[in-house]
Amino acid sequence: xxxxxxxxxxxxxxxxxxxxxxxxxxxxxxxxxxxxxxxxxxxxxxxxxxxxxxxxxxxxxxxxxxxxxxxxxxxxxxxxxxxxxxxxxxxxxxxxxxxxxxxxxxxxxxxxxxxxxxxxxxxxxxxxxxxxxxxxxxxxxxxxxxxxxxxxxxxxxxxxxxxxxxxxxxxxxxxxxxxxxxxxxxxxxxxxxxxxxxxxxxxxxxxxxxxxxxxxxxxxxxxxxxxxxxxxxxxxxxxxxxxxxxxxxxxxxxxxxxxxxxxxxxxxxxxxxxxxxxxxxxxxxxxxxxxxx
Numbered sequence: 379x380x381x382x383x384x385x386x387x388x389x390x391x392x393x394x395x396x397x398x399x400x401x402x403x404x405x406x407x408x409x410x411x412x413x414x415x416x417x418x419x420x421x422x423x424x425x426x427x428x429x430x431x432x433x434x435x436x437x438x439x440x441x442x443x444x445x446x447x448x449x450x451x452x453x454x455x456x457x458x459x460x461x462x463x464x465x466x467x468x469x470x471x472x473x474x475x476x477x478x479x480x481x482x483x484x485x486x487x488x489x490x491x492x493x494x495x496x497x498x499x500x501x502x503x504x505x506x507x508x509x510x511x512x513x514x515x516x517x518x519x520x521x522x523x524x525x526x527x528x529x530x531x532x533x534x535x536x537x538x539x540x541x542x543x544x545x546x547x548x549x550x551x552x553x554x555x556x557x558x559x560x561x562x563x564x565x566x567x568x569x570x571x572x573x574x575x576x577x578x579x580x581x582x583x584x585x586x587x588x589x590x591x592x593x594x595x596x597x598x599x600x601x602x603x604x605x606x607x608x609x610x611x612x613x614x615x616x617x618x619x620x621x622x623x624x625x626x627x628x629x630x631x632x633x634x635x636x637x638x639x640x641x642x643x644x645x646x647x648x649x650x651x652x653x654x655x656x657x658x659x660x661x662x663x664x665x666x667x668x669x670x671x
Contacts, residue, residue: 417490419618422627425493430474431466433459434492437477438569441592441652442498451475454648455496458515461640462494465631479566481546484508487618494628495616498586500548502611510619512628513667514612515641520549521587522604523575523594530582531603536560542571542580549584552608575600588662592652612669629667636666 425431435455436443443453460470467473476492483499486492487509500518501511522541524530530539542563543550553560563580565571572593575583583590587605594600615632617624635641641663649657660670 417488419487419490419621419624420493421621422623425624426467429467430472431463431494432474432476432492433462434476434478434483434486434495434497435459436479436497436568438567439498439589440596441649442589443496452648454516454644455498457644457648458641459494459496461635462628462631465634466627479546480544480568481566483546483616487616490618493617493624498589498613499616500586500611501614502548502551504551505616508619509616510621510625512615512617512625513632514614514664514669515632515667516588516613516664517610517662517669518586518588518613519610520552520584520607521590521602522582522584522607523590523600523602524582526599526601528581529601529603533557533560533604533607536582539581540579542574542583544568544571544585547585548611549586553584556608588657591656592649595652595654595656612664632667636668639665641665 420428435451435453437445437451439453441453443451443455446452456475459473459475463470463473476486478486478492478495478497480497483495483497484505487495495509498518499505499511501514505511522530522536530536536557537559538561540561540563541553542565543553545564545566550562550564553562563574565574568585568589571583571585574580576597582603584607587602587607590602591605594602615628617628642659642665645659645663649662664670
């Protein structure tokens with residue numbers, strides 16, 4: 379009888395212990411929430427303590443953010459991102475590049491998947507309501523590239539034709555609002571859009587003029603027939619709304635780099651060979667966050 383009682387007590391003890399362990403594990407799991415899981419932006423201190431900064435860039439938008447033939451991430455935005463890594467954490471190797479698409483740049487910030495977006499992000503009033511922009515580092519407007527055999531040189535020529543755009547870009551917004559009569563063919567990724575243009579699945583492609591000018595120089599048979607549409611805009615880094623400490627650090631970084639003419643050096647390093655003499659640095663580069671008229 380005593381043996382049976384002892385066995386029952388032992389079994390009950392094991393059940394209780396297992397239950398307590400399970401509760402402890404569940405509780406521990408519940409408290410172990412990263413910035414990405416919670417959606418909350420990481421503070422400057424948290425980034426420094428982690429020893430890594432997550433920066434969202436394009437992987438298919440040459441020459442601003444792209445993966446080269448060796449599998450290395452390159453471009454104007456990437457060059458800037460690496461400098462942020464050096465100045466904030468001591469090494470460019472401490473930048474964790476997160477590849478984004480135009481349409482998910484805002485959501486990646488809002489969900490905490492990245493600390494900063496440096497993906498050719500044009501500043502607009504609508505986007506200002508969703509993210510916080512730092513000082514600008516580049517100027518841009520829209521352009522249109524098409525085949526030389528059927529070159530598009532005016533907006534009127536696009537009526538009744540198919541214009542390729544990438545979702546979530548200023549080109550999509552501009553043509554949807556200003557020229558709703560133009561048929562838009564929309565893609566998620568830049569490479570998909572360029573492939574469609576090459577395959578003849580659209581009559582022209584519109585995106586930032588800085589990009590289409592570079593692409594046309596690298597693809598024989600194509601030309602930018604419309605170099606500027608609408609007003610000149612600015613491109614700037616963005617952080618999650620309310621992440622003021624990180625925003626202030628980036629602003630001071632841009633001001634400091636401006637004193638060194640960093641973005642002109644960036645242009646010479648990443649863009650000069652692409653554009654040749656077709657783009658004057660002053661028409662693209664902004665130093666110290668100051669837009670000169």
